[in-house]
Amino acid sequence: MDVGLVQQLATDEMICMAARVSTIGRNALDRDEEKDQGLISFLLRDRHGSPFEHGSFTFRISAPIFVVREFMRHRAGMSYNEESGRYRELEPVFYVPAGERPLVQVGKAGQYDFKPGTFEQWFVASESTRTAYATAWESYQNMLAAGVAREVARSVLPVGIFSTFYVTCNPRSLMHFLSLRTKSDDAKYKSFPQVEIQMVADQMEEHFKRLMPTTHEAFVKHGRVAP
Amino acid sequence: MDVGLVQQLATDEMICMAARVSTIGRNALDRDEEKDQGLISFLLRDRHGSPFEHGSFTFRISAPIFVVREFMRHRAGMSYNEESGRYRELEPVFYVPAGERPLVQVGKAGQYDFKPGTFEQWFVASESTRTAYATAWESYQNMLAAGVAREVARSVLPVGIFSTFYVTCNPRSLMHFLSLRTKSDDAKYKSFPQVEIQMVADQMEEHFKRLMPTTHEAFVKHGRVAP
Amino acid sequence: MDVGLVQQLATDEMICMAARVSTIGRNALDRDEEKDQGLISFLLRDRHGSPFEHGSFTFRISAPIFVVREFMRHRAGMSYNEESGRYRELEPVFYVPAGERPLVQVGKAGQYDFKPGTFEQWFVASESTRTAYATAWESYQNMLAAGVAREVARSVLPVGIFSTFYVTCNPRSLMHFLSLRTKSDDAKYKSFPQVEIQMVADQMEEHFKRLMPTTHEAFVKHGRVAP
């Protein structure tokens, strides 16, 4: 998973400035970092979400299509552009689970827990995956070589192939994404994201934490719930 | 492609009623079908889009994942629920292009045109597709049989496998979808949708035309542009 | 405040049907009311929000402009059409607080509490309001009589004048609205809506409760938080 921050305009200060227009109007204001902390914590605690929309993060992300599909289910405050399988030939980069990836799911739908696979399971997963990927890629190449259109040939490509996309979000929609796609014991609501999208979300959270430390701290403190 | 209309609340009357609140306010009004036609045509011509949001269509659609992916890029006024590859074992239903599907693309990105494939191209496409699908399915089954989690095993499944989803939209978001995912000589703006999503969109348009004949007529008359 | 339900397509069944596509896919299913209750409760508890978007309520609401302004800050999943002060002459219907309306606010911004006014306060409020409304209306009428455009003349009209609008929302956006614009001891998060928008929200909730009893019950049970 590759997550790069391409551009950003995201500060704790802007959140406070937007929130204070409610109570101060057009007047100038002296900033006071301590008061900012209290204000941001209050806003997140009492679900005043709108001030957290005045900011912008643009990420470039490379991830397998099954991750991209989960990601793009997030609509509000999210903007996307993705590599096209109609306009270009995709590259042969495929997702193979690392050795430590838990392979066995236990529990019931919506609340799965995971435990490590046996060596044999890991071996089957590894071999089956490689075989399927290789055959898919060969079929794709054969069709392209015969002059078949990319948009037709692509139907054999697996959802484990990598795709690249840009996503722009704001601090509020980012927190909403993180609340559902990360996993934490501190979270007020349980979430069960797939490990692979967690790997993307965790990298996004690092950027968020670095750029908006006060907002991130309040987000964690109040149970990782988006306002 | 399977497109079923599950429920709907979509009438030309409601559009007119909503539009007339601008000029009539809370007062009761006698309907007059002829005036409705003029009003709807005026609204669409001059891009008064908001009245067209007071309605609802829910479709259940089965289509290959590459079509679902294009579909779900539509965010505004669209609500989705889709079959989950984490929560259930998918079924072995795969997309194979019909004999008449044009296989060769000419022209440049964003403006592709298509022409029929030769017999040899059709043969290569057909064989390559079948081989890749069969291998992918076998790999998937092997992993499941070994106890590997569905969410891991699914990464080998091709984007040509069928998935099922519900989508709810309103007349405005439906027209926006149709303006981009159908192809027509009457359209004011050229669009280049992939044939497979056109097959879905055309079926949706039939329902739209039947339920909201006046709105559909005005949509066509004004160049198939969403207001 | 006048709240009328104009059309609706909102059932607990549709929510379950949409949710079950995740786990059952395209297969037919026998309904089982008891299981529906458990499913809806689970969805709301664990914030699976998307199934609650497959439905539609259209209300016609008459309320003072200051209420309309608060209402229309809700954007996601909300569609509006409102009476126009440019296209029509507004009617002289103004909001006057009833005798029991608490007039005095105590506490700090964002957490106001209210207590009843004294007789003198009620008298001042009543007289001042009437004077201001009467003068505003007279000025408006004078301008219209002189041939001044409605869009210019309207600038004197108070935010206490009534306006009428249509709003269409889905069960999810309705719950989000109710979670912020009603007040309840059962609520997990405190909210401080103005009394006048509560009067609108409470009427909307009655319709919601009647049409979707299972969803409403789960909404209350899980702390009146929108998923």
Next chain:
Amino acid sequence: MDVGLVQQLATDEMICMAARVSTIGRNALDRDEEKDQGLISFLLRDRHGSPFEHGSFTFRISAPIFVVREFMRHRAGMSYNEESGRYRELEPVFYVPAGERPLVQVGKAGQYDFKPGTFEQWFVASESTRTAYATAWESYQNMLAAGVAREVARSVLPVGIFSTFYVTCNPRSLMHFLSLRTKSDDAKYKSFPQVEIQMVADQMEEHFKRLMPTTHEAFVKHGRVAP
């Protein structure tokens, strides 16, 4: 009308970078300003709207409430925070039309044209407006002095009073706003915005033009239609 640009992250380059992920994927690319012009023009012409969402403008705007109300009807890609009449005492700043403001409307609803008022009309408008504003303000002050809550007292305030708000939008939602709230002979679709919101929109367009000259040029060239 006061329109200030508070922060921005808006470049023609980012639009091109996002668009090119479709055809180039993750690969690095050399920029070429001439090609950027062609690409942006193509995107706008053929309604490829999504690349225009990767950017952000935050404005602080002071305008009369009747303008704010029209503004906030724009929902998609728009984020707001506004001065609160519940949390603070508003300031006595009111909108009075300048001498050159056309006062008389001719034509029919949705297509109004305007012509100058006579001296008498201007006099009536001016006097009526001042009287109404003065009475409203006095009533408001009387109530506040008596200890009546701000949220109750505000109902007498006219929609001509100024309010201040922050709005954050992206290049796409900004173009959509401009296409409806400015007036131009070059526009493909006729629009009939009220003069006062045009005054706001024109200032916003100046910032847009300065920061994203290539996108703005293409927007004008293709008839001022948002993609």
